[in-house]
Amino acid sequence: MAQSGRLSKDLTSYDPRSFPAFAVTVDIAVFTLTERGLEVLLVKRGEPPFEGQWALPGGFVHENESLDAAAARELVEETRISSRGHLEQIGTYGEPDRDPRMRVVTACYVAVVPDLPEPEGGSDAVEARLFPVKRVESGRVKLAFDHRQIFLDALEHVRVRLEDTPIATAFCPKAFSLTELRAVYEEVWGSELDPANFRRKVLPIDGFLEEAPGTRQWQGRGRPGKLYRKGRADRLDPPFRRKG
Numbered sequence: 001m002a003q004s005g006r007l008s009k010d011l012t013s014y015d016p017r018s019f020p021a022f023a024v025t026v027d028i029a030v031f032t033l034t035e036r037g038l039e040v041l042l043v044k045r046g047e048p049p050f051e052g053q054w055a056l057p058g059g060f061v062h063e064n065e066s067l068d069a070a071a072a073r074e075l076v077e078e079t080r081i082s083s084r085g086h087l088e089q090i091g092t093y094g095e096p097d098r099d100p101r102m103r104v105v106t107a108c109y110v111a112v113v114p115d116l117p118e119p120e121g122g123s124d125a126v127e128a129r130l131f132p133v134k135r136v137e138s139g140r141v142k143l144a145f146d147h148r149q150i151f152l153d154a155l156e157h158v159r160v161r162l163e164d165t166p167i168a169t170a171f172c173p174k175a176f177s178l179t180e181l182r183a184v185y186e187e188v189w190g191s192e193l194d195p196a197n198f199r200r201k202v203l204p205i206d207g208f209l210e211e212a213p214g215t216r217q218w219q220g221r222g223r224p225g226k227l228y229r230k231g232r233a234d235r236l237d238p239p240f241r242r243k244g
Contacts, residue, residue, distance in 0.1 A: 022103035026071045027058035027093075027147065029108065029154035030081075031133070032116035033171045038133040038187040040151065041116070042141070043078050043125035049100050050144035056151065057125065058106065071109045079128040080120040085113035086170035090157045098146045110154045112170040134190075159188055164239040166208055169230040175212040177225045178202070189242055201240055207233025 030041035042054040057078040061070040067089065076082050087109055094105035119128035135141055136151060143151060161167045162185060169176070171184045182198045202208060212227040 020103065022105060024061045024067075025058055025104055025106040026061060026067055026074055027056045027106050027108050027150055028071055028075055028087075028111050029056055029151055030075070030079075030111040030113060030116070031155075031158060031171075032113050032130065033184060033187055034116070034130065036132060039130040040133050040136055040155075041079060041081075041119055042129060042131050042136070042143070043121060044127040044129075045124065045144060046121075046126035047124045053144040054131075054141055055144040056147045057128070059124070067107045071107075071111075075111065078121070078125040081113070081117060085111060086167060087111045090154060093146060093150060095146065106150075108150050108154060110157055112158070112167060114171055114173055159242070162188055163241050164236050166230050166233060166236065169209075175214060175227040175229055177227055179225060181209075181228070185240075191243065205233070205236050205238065205240065207231040208236055 032039055032041070041057060043057045045051055045053055045055055057075055059070075059074045059078065061067060062073075065073075068087070071087060071089075088111075089107055089109050091108050092105060093108060096103060098104060098106075116130070119130065121127040131141055133155065136143070136148075137155065139148070142148075158167065168181060168184045168188075171188075172180055178199055179195070181202070182193055182195065185198070186193055208231050209228040210231045212229040214227050215225060
């Protein structure tokens, strides 16, 4: 009790105004897989700075709000998307001049959402749209703030996580075929994988996949394929490494 009382007394002399003020934001790189391939969700800013430019969805963290709660809220407010799928914080960005309004530190999140509904602009975003990852990665789509670097870091994070975690299943429906799972790896890594070799590598990984009820026929050819779902494992052992 004596220590608690001393701590309270010490805090009475603490003045937070003695330190420079800065804001905290969240930015979310939302990836999904469509019939067009791997895509990322961007919003068109409706307010300065960078009005009319494309950016990752995000915004300021409210008082008494956690970072995770802010990321989920901003995703709904700016895109009308409430199904988050896999949501993971991957880092922070705090260069002094990254935002012309004031000193802003942002926490970056990666979201992987299967069957992403058609996004709609909301809040201070006048439009929300899915863009091919290859187009954004090449620089053909200009991003506001330092969002290009955040996007590139988020994309590489997902590519690495495919090697040692079951995050690839987050791109898939609840029940999926090995063909669908292999398509995730091929799209995210940008390289073709031999079907037989893929099967030999992923099926023996303990806890990665488990069989799901039903089968799926592909284009009326061959035998119907088995369906799988995510297993109990949070890490892949051994990892499934990219070539090179």
